Amino acid sequence: xxxxxxxxxxxxxxxxxxxxxxxxxxxxxxxxxxxxxxxxxxxxxxxxxxxxxxxxxxxxxxxxxxxxxxxxxxxxxxxxxxxxxxxxxxxxxxxxxxxxxxxxxxxxxxxxxxxxxxxxxxxxxxxxxxxxxxxxxxxxxxxxxxxxxxxxxxxxxxxxxxxxxxxxxxxxxxxxxxxxxxxxxxxxxxxxxxxxxxxxxxxxxxxxxxxxxxxxxxxxxxxxxxxxxxxxxxxxxxxxxxxxxxxxxxxxxxxxxxxxxxxxxxxxxxxxxxxxxxxxxxxxxxxxxxxxxxxxxxxxxxxxxxxxxxxxxxxxxxxxxxxxxxxxxxxxxxxxxxxxxxxxxxx
Numbered sequence: 001x002x003x004x005x006x007x008x009x010x011x012x013x014x015x016x017x018x019x020x021x022x023x024x025x026x027x028x029x030x031x032x033x034x035x036x037x038x039x040x041x042x043x044x045x046x047x048x049x050x051x052x053x054x055x056x057x058x059x060x061x062x063x064x065x066x067x068x069x070x071x072x073x074x075x076x077x078x079x080x081x082x083x084x085x086x087x088x089x090x091x092x093x094x095x096x097x098x099x100x101x102x103x104x105x106x107x108x109x110x111x112x113x114x115x116x117x118x119x120x121x122x123x124x125x126x127x128x129x130x131x132x133x134x135x136x137x138x139x140x141x142x143x144x145x146x147x148x149x150x151x152x153x154x155x156x157x158x159x160x161x162x163x164x165x166x167x168x169x170x171x172x173x174x175x176x177x178x179x180x181x182x183x184x185x186x187x188x189x190x191x192x193x194x195x196x197x198x199x200x201x202x203x204x205x206x207x208x209x210x211x212x213x214x215x216x217x218x219x220x221x222x223x224x225x226x227x228x229x230x231x232x233x234x235x236x237x238x239x240x241x242x243x244x245x246x247x248x249x250x251x252x253x254x255x256x257x258x259x260x261x262x263x264x265x266x267x268x269x270x271x272x273x274x275x276x277x278x279x280x281x282x283x284x285x286x287x288x289x290x291x292x293x294x295x296x297x298x299x300x301x302x303x304x305x306x307x308x309x310x311x312x313x314x315x316x317x318x319x320x321x322x323x324x325x326x327x328x329x330x331x332x333x334x335x336x337x338x339x340x341x342x343x344x345x346x347x
Contacts, residue, residue, distance in 0.1 A: 030202070030221050030248065031077060031101045031114075033060060034284065034292045034307040035328050036255075037227050037242040041079045041097050044200035044223065045118035046134030046185035049083040049095025053301075053332035056081060064309075064324040073105040073324075081118075091124035099136070109145040114138060114179065132185040132198075140207050140218075143174030177207030183223075197226040219249035229261075236263040242284070257284030259294060276300055289313050290323045303330040 031042060039058040040047035049055075057080040066072035081097035096119055103112040116138025123131050183200030202221040209216050227242040243256040259282030266276055277299050284292040291312055296305025309323030 030246075031075060031103070032253075033062060033075075033077065034255075034286075034309055034324065034326050035060060035294065035305070036225070036244055037240070037259075038303070038305075038328055038330055039077075039079050040185070040196070040198065040225065040227075041081055041118060042077060042099055042101070043225055043244070044134065044183040044185055044198040045097075045116075045136035045181050046120050046132040046183040046200070047198055048097040048118040048120045048134060049081040049093070050120070050122055050130070050132055050185060050187065050196075051332065052334075054083045054335045056330065056332035058328065058330045060326065060328040062324055062326040065319055066322070066325075073103070075101060075103045077101040086121075089123070093122050095120040095122065095132075095134070099138070111141075111143050113141040116179065116181065118181075120185070128189045130187040132187075134183050134185070136181040136183075138179050138181075139176055140179040140203075141174065141176045142209070142211075144211075145173070172211050175208075175210035177210065178205050179207055180204045192231045194229040195226075196228070197224075199224050219251075222247045237261070238263075240280075240282070253289075254287040255284055255292075257292065258282055259296075261298075280305070289315075296328075301332050303332075304328065 033042070036043060039060075040050070041058070057078070059079075060075075060077045062073075062075040062077075064073035064075070078100045079097060081095060084094040084096065086092040086094060096117070098115075098117060100115045101113070104110065116136045118134055118136035120132050120134035125131055179202070181200060181202040182204065183198055185198035186196065188195045200223045202223070203218045204220060206217040206220060209218060223244065223246055225242075225244040228240060230239045230241070232239060238261045239258055240261060241256075241258040244254075246253040259280050261278055261280045264277040264279060278297070280294070280296045280298070282294045284294065286292060286309070289311065290309040292307055292309050294305060294307040296303060305328055307324075307326045309326075311319055311321045311323040315323075
């Protein structure tokens with residue numbers, strides 16, 4: 001039987017198409033999410049703890065290219081944040097968070113892990129405007145499994161000698177490096193509608209891809225993101241447009257679209273007997289790559305949902321347009337003192 005089975009040829013074709021579709025491939029693997037607007041903290045350290053809640057967390061799981069065979073791309077993310085009032089500045093506050101993501105792909109199990117601690121300061125410019133600045137120190141780790149890898153030096157003429165000691169390759173199978181990010185974030189309210197936008201720069205230290213002595217350095221990742229929460233003529237409907245632009249070395253990625261939030265039940269104002277409920281649904285387009293459909297629910301501050309990426313590029317010939325599946329969960333909480341003050345005001 002020929003060693004080039006349909007499955008292997010499919011993987012080879014996928015790699016060739018990916019090269020021409022996305023340009024230069026590198027060992028850099030930054031987080032890619034179709035639900036990025038659910039947690040701006042993961043995009044921009046200046047956005048940590050800038051929502052109305054006093055503390056909260058967000059988690060997300062993404063599976064990509066699982067229809068091709070072999071090990072799919074899998075990305076897990078987690079973000080937690082807490083708001084700390086600035087006693088010296090009225091309505092100003094600090095934000096502190098914990099961000100983490102783990103990405104694994106390929107039969108070689110190339111794994112990328114990033115853990116960071118974003119810190120921000122938000123200034124109330126006036127009644128309708130807020131400006132935040134932030135920085136995020138952390139560390140960046142990459143590694144791969146050598147168990148399933150073979151090298152040219154292991155070829156015996158009849159097959160590969162899989163004993164790792166015979167590879168003759170002077171490679172590190174893992175490394176760790178310091179990583180720093182920084183950003184700006186702006187919020188604006190106009191007649192009951194809210195707008196936000198930010199710019200961040202990651203990998204400011206340009207960590208070295210240290211699998212070998214001559215390893216390259218990661219490109220810095222620049223991100224511009226904009227979003228809104230716009231009221232409509234119907235009280236139970238709001239529209240949320242979002243756009244994000246990534247720039248990393250020669251590579252650029254643009255995603256834009258909108259979601260609609262439909263309020264099903266406003267909930268009880270004075271008791272917790274009836275919880276507020278809403279659903280959201282949206283469509284986004286990742287330039288020259290995929291159409292993304294999203295659906296979510298929000299029940300009393302607990303938000304969860306999913307998205308599906310339908311590939312529309314040449315990669316659809318390989319993955320049958322099944323690009324990625326993503327699920328998320330988000331929760332936000334208010335301090336007890338803030339809850340008591342709200343009830344007092346209502347009375």
